[in-house]
Amino acid sequence: MIRLALLGATGSIGENTLDVVARHPERFRVVALTGHRQVEKLAEQCQQFKPRYAVVADETAAQALRQRLQAAAVDTEVLFGEQALCDVAAGSEVDAVMAAIVGAAGLLPTLAAAKAGKTIYLANKETLVVAGALFMETARRHGAKVLPVDSEHNAIFQVLPENFDGDLARAGVSSLVLTASGGPFLHTDLADFAAITPAQAVQHPNWSMGQKISVDSATMMNKGLELIEAHWLFNAAPAQLEVVIHPQSIVHSMVRYADGSVLAQMGLPDMRTPIAYCLGLPERLDAGVDKLDFARVGALTFNRPDFVRFPCLQLAYEAMQAGKAAPCVLNAANEVAVAAFLAKRIGFTAIAALVEHCLDNYGHQQADSVEALLHLDEQVRAAAQVWVRNHYRVLNQ
Numbered sequence: 001m002i003r004l005a006l007l008g009a010t011g012s013i014g015e016n017t018l019d020v021v022a023r024h025p026e027r028f029r030v031v032a033l034t035g036h037r038q039v040e041k042l043a044e045q046c047q048q049f050k051p052r053y054a055v056v057a058d059e060t061a062a063q064a065l066r067q068r069l070q071a072a073a074v075d076t077e078v079l080f081g082e083q084a085l086c087d088v089a090a091g092s093e094v095d096a097v098m099a100a101i102v103g104a105a106g107l108l109p110t111l112a113a114a115k116a117g118k119t120i121y122l123a124n125k126e127t128l129v130v131a132g133a134l135f136m137e138t139a140r141r142h143g144a145k146v147l148p149v150d151s152e153h154n155a156i157f158q159v160l161p162e163n164f165d166g167d168l169a170r171a172g173v174s175s176l177v178l179t180a181s182g183g184p185f186l187h188t189d190l191a192d193f194a195a196i197t198p199a200q201a202v203q204h205p206n207w208s209m210g211q212k213i214s215v216d217s218a219t220m221m222n223k224g225l226e227l228i229e230a231h232w233l234f235n236a237a238p239a240q241l242e243v244v245i246h247p248q249s250i251v252h253s254m255v256r257y258a259d260g261s262v263l264a265q266m267g268l269p270d271m272r273t274p275i276a277y278c279l280g281l282p283e284r285l286d287a288g289v290d291k292l293d294f295a296r297v298g299a300l301t302f303n304r305p306d307f308v309r310f311p312c313l314q315l316a317y318e319a320m321q322a323g324k325a326a327p328c329v330l331n332a333a334n335e336v337a338v339a340a341f342l343a344k345r346i347g348f349t350a351i352a353a354l355v356e357h358c359l360d361n362y363g364h365q366q367a368d369s370v371e372a373l374l375h376l377d378e379q380v381r382a383a384a385q386v387w388v389r390n391h392y393r394v395l396n397q
C-alpha cells in the first residue's frame with residue numbers, strides 16, 4: 001500500500017492521477033490532497049478519497065473548504081499556505097508525493113519531499129528548470145527516488161537500461177531524442193502570429209492540459225523547459241539532447257544508442273500512461289487508456305524544429321547552455337509572460353520578447369542556494385511586470 005500525497009490535485013495531472021488511483025484502491029491510500037483556488041473541486045475529491053489532510057491557498061479558501069467538508073461529514077483536516085504544502089509533502093504518514101503544482105510555486109514543496117527522502121513522481125518540471133542542480137543533489141543526498149511523469153522523460157526512462165546510473169556513455173547512449181507535437185501553430189502563417197488569442201493558444205491538437213503548459217506548448221517553450229528537465233534528470237550534456245517535431249504525439253520520446261539502435265516508447269497521448277507507469281513501478285497497471293490503433297494513426301512523421309517560428313525554444317536552449325541561474329530567469333520571465341498573455345495584456349509574440357529581455361538583463365547571474373534562486377525569481381518577476389505594464393501602455397495609447 002503506497003501512502004500518497006498529491007500536490008496539485010485539482011489540476012489536469014492531479015485529476016488524471018486520481019483517475020488511475022481510483023482504479024486500484026487496494027494499492028494506494030490518499031493521505032493528502034492539495035489545491036489552490038478550486039475549493040469546490042477539492043471538496044468533491046476529499047469526499048471521494050477521504051484524505052487525512054487537504055491544503056489550499058489561504059485562510060479564506062480553507063474556511064470555505066471546511067464548511068463544505070463539514071456539511072458532507074468528511075473528516076479531513078484543512079490546512080493552508082506554502083508551509084502546509086511542504087509539511088504534507090514531507091510528513092511521516094506519506095511514502096510518495098505526486099508533484100503536480102504548476103510553476104515555480106511547486107519548488108519548495110517538491111524540495112521538501114526530496115529532503116524527506118520520499119519517492120517523488122515529478123510532473124512539476126519547473127522545479128528542475130529553476131533549481132535542477134540543487135534538487136537532484138538534495139534527492140541524491142536524502143535517498144529520494146525521482147520518477148519522471150512528463151511524458152517525454154517518462155518515455156526515455158522506460159527505454160533506458162534498467163540499471164542506468166546517470167552515466168549515458170557507459171549505458172551506450174549517444175543521445176536522447178525529445179519529440180514535440182509543434183502545438184497548434186505548427187503551420188500557421190508567421191504573419192498571423194501577433195494576432196494569436198489565448199483561446200487559440202490553449203487548444204492543443206493532441207493533449208488536454210492546464211492553461212500554462214498549453215501556452216508553453218504553443219510557443220514551444222515547453223520543449224525548451226523539457227530540454228533542461230532532461231539535462232538534469234538524465235545527466236545529459238546539451239550535445240546529447242535532440243528535439244524532433246512529431247505532430248501525431250504517438251512516439252513520446254526516444255533513446256539513440258551507440259550501435260545505431262533507437263528505442264522509442266509509444267502510446268496514445270494520455271497522461272494516465274506515464275502516471276500509471278510511475279505509480280505501478282515495477283508492475284504495469286491498468287490506466288484506463290484506449291488501445292493504440294496503428295491503422296487509424298496511419299503515418300508517423302518527423303521534422304526538424306523551426307527556431308524562427310519558435311524563438312522560445314532557442315532561448316531555452318541558450319539558457320541551458322549558459323547554465324548558472326539562466327534557466328531560473330527564463331522560467332520566471334516565462335511565467336509572467338504567459339500569465340500576461342492569458343490576461344490579454346501582451347500579444348503572443350511578446351512572450352519570447354519578454355523572456356529575451358529578462359535573460360539579457362539577469363541571465364548571467366549566479367545563484368546557488370534556494371534563497372538566492374527565489375530572490376532572483378522575485379527580481380525577474382518584478383522586472384517582467386514593469387515590462388508588461390510599459391508594453392501594455394504603449395499598445396493602448
Ligand code: NDP
Pocket residue numbers: 007008009010011012013014034035036037038039099100101102103105123124125126149150151207208209210211212213271
Ligand atoms: P493545472 O493548471 O491544470 O493545475 C495546477 C495545479 O496547481 C492545480 O491543482 C492548482 O490549484 C495548483 N496551483 C496553482 N498555483 C498554485 C500555487 N501558487 N500554490 C499551490 N498550488 C498551486 O496544471 P497541469 O496539471 O497541467 O500541470 C501541472 C504540472 O505538471 C506543471 O508543472 C506542468 O508543466 C506539468 N505537466 C503537465 C502535463 C499535463 O498533461 N497537464 C504534462 C506534463 C507535465 P487550483 O486549480 O485549485 O487553483
Ligand code: MG
Pocket residue numbers: 150151152226
Ligand atoms: Mg511533456
